[in-house]
Amino acid sequence: MTGPVFYPWSAQEEIDPVRVAGGAGSWFWDEQGNRWLDLHAQMGNLHLGHQHPALVAALREQAGRMCTIAPSFAVDVRDEAARAIVEVAPGDLETVLFTTGGAEAVEHAVRMARVVTGRPKVLAAYRSYHGATAGALALTGDPRRWPVDTASGGAVHFTGPYPYRSEFHAENAAQEGERALEHLRRLVGYEGPDTIAAILVEPVVGSNGVLVPPDGYLAGVRRLCDEHGILLIADEVMTGFGRCGRWFAGDLWDVVPDLMTFAKGVNSGYVPVGGVLLSRAVAAHFAHRRYPGGLTYSGHPLACASIVAALRVLREENLVDRAAALGRDVVGPALAELAERHPVVGDVRGVGLAWAVELVRDRATREPLAPYAAPGTLAPEMAAVLAACKRQGVWPLAAGNRLHLFPPLTITAEELTAGIAGIDRALTEVSEL
Ligand code: PLP
Numbered sequence: 504m505t506g507p508v509f510y511p512w513s514a515q516e517e518i519d520p521v522r523v524a525g526g527a528g529s530w531f532w533d534e535q536g537n538r539w540l541d542l543h544a545q546m547g548n549l550h551l552g553h554q555h556p557a558l559v560a561a562l563r564e565q566a567g568r569m570c571t572i573a574p575s576f577a578v579d580v581r582d583e584a585a586r587a588i589v590e591v592a593p594g595d596l597e598t599v600l601f602t603t604g605g606a607e608a609v610e611h612a613v614r615m616a617r618v619v620t621g622r623p624k625v626l627a628a629y630r631s632y633h634g635a636t637a638g639a640l641a642l643t644g645d646p647r648r649w650p651v652d653t654a655s656g657g658a659v660h661f662t663g664p665y666p667y668r669s670e671f672h673a674e675n676a677a678q679e680g681e682r683a684l685e686h687l688r689r690l691v692g693y694e695g696p697d698t699i700a701a702i703l704v705e706p707v708v709g710s711n712g713v714l715v716p717p718d719g720y721l722a723g724v725r726r727l728c729d730e731h732g733i734l735l736i737a738d739e740v741m742t743g744f745g746r747c748g749r750w751f752a753g754d755l756w757d758v759v760p761d762l763m764t765f766a767k768g769v770n771s772g773y774v775p776v777g778g779v780l781l782s783r784a785v786a787a788h789f790a791h792r793r794y795p796g797g798l799t800y801s802g803h804p805l806a807c808a809s810i811v812a813a814l815r816v817l818r819e820e821n822l823v824d825r826a827a828a829l830g831r832d833v834v835g836p837a838l839a840e841l842a843e844r845h846p847v848v849g850d851v852r853g854v855g856l857a858w859a860v861e862l863v864r865d866r867a868t869r870e871p872l873a874p875y876a877a878p879g880t881l882a883p884e885m886a887a888v889l890a891a892c893k894r895q896g897v898w899p900l901a902a903g904n905r906l907h908l909f910p911p912l913t914i915t916a917e918e919l920t921a922g923i924a925g926i927d928r929a930l931t932e933v934s935e936l
Pocket residue numbers: 604605606607609632633634635705709710738739740741766767777
């Protein structure tokens with residue numbers, strides 16, 4: 504029994520959630536004193552770790568000054584938060600619509616694209632996640648969409664690059680990128696370019712496996728959009744604010760979208776918030792036309808105060824460059840070494856502090872250790888791996904046949920090394936079962 508709380512993505516009588524007593528930095532613990540290294544930063548959102556003093560202080564201070572105010576008023580803290588985001592955003596993404604999370608950000612970005620272009624369709628990738636509201640879930644390309652796909656009007660899916668499991672019979676990453684792009688180009692032709700409002704991409708695919716596209720792919724998608732007056736929407740909810748070692752994952756290839764969605768790392772999730780960044784041209788469209796949408800809590804002062812504080816810490820502590828260096832110098836080499844010693848590891852991949860360890864039954868055939876499935880519905884093999892990790896004091900995410908490592912950007916090199924050693928011991932433990 505779980506009590507009066509209804510838990511998301513769960514069969515209520517079949518779960519036994521850990522009762523968390525607290526957290527600090529990269530660690531959290533239960534009431535029995537068990538401690539875990541938070542290798543997935545909760546939902547990949549806790550960039551500054553648990554109970555960061557600068558964020559706690561900013562929230563306290565803002566609560567004393569102004570807890571809430573309707574979105575139609577101008578307030579300093581809201582301006583400041585938007586300015587801080589625009590400052591790190593690429594290109595001419597210069598205006599922000601605030602939402603209360605990632606899915607709503609996707610809903611609004613898609614609505615803007617449809618209103619601006621006057622076209623109905625949006626293309627999105629299989630193996631993607633865009634949120635659990637009706638429109639965002641219809642665009643999602645993973646099994647979370649299956650049971651509730653009642654609103655797929657206008658959503659068309661394509662296959663993005665995935666060199667380890669190529670759908671395009673590619674023999675290397677460059678070929679995979681080219682062929683995935685050609686597939687997308689053909690799909691645009693089949694669907695009718697003039698009917699497509701937007702192509703929605705996760706520049707680095709997050710919860711569907713940390714799929715880093717080959718160089719040139721994202722720029723190719725940008726070109727394809729430009730050829731046909733299609734807007735490019737980058738969903739940076741999971742990858743934004745330093746996760747991939749740049750402020751935004753699209754910055755890895757200098758690709759600037761027309762609309763960008765964000766949430767999670769913008770304030771480390773201390774208060775629910777998300778938003779959409781609009782290019783100058785998209786914003787100009789609404790200069791004298793009313794935008795048809797809004798939210799009671801758009802630009803909530805507590806959320807905005809936490810954004811200002813979080814971005815200041817990210818900047819002052821140089822956490823974005825640090826994420827790149829930790830990925831390159833610590834996580835990458837440690838996971839490569841782990842892969843050498845455990846035949847169950849088929850592939851390790853990632854960038855910055857976003858990594859996946861893909862587990863297989865057989866390295867030669869690449870047969871996955873667990874079937875393609877919705878997060879939360881863990882196959883027994885993966886449940887055993889995750890349980891072993893938890894016994895070793897580390898808490899990664901298990902999804903499908905993968906372990907995901909999205910630690911706080913404040914994590915130390917020593918903690919990362921110890922965390923990967925914990926996963927190492929867990930894999931050994933499970934191989935001996
Ligand atoms: N987009 C991406 C890429 C995500 O990873 C997520 C959540 O994980 C969302 C959108 C949805 O965000 P939220 O859960 O805040 O609605």
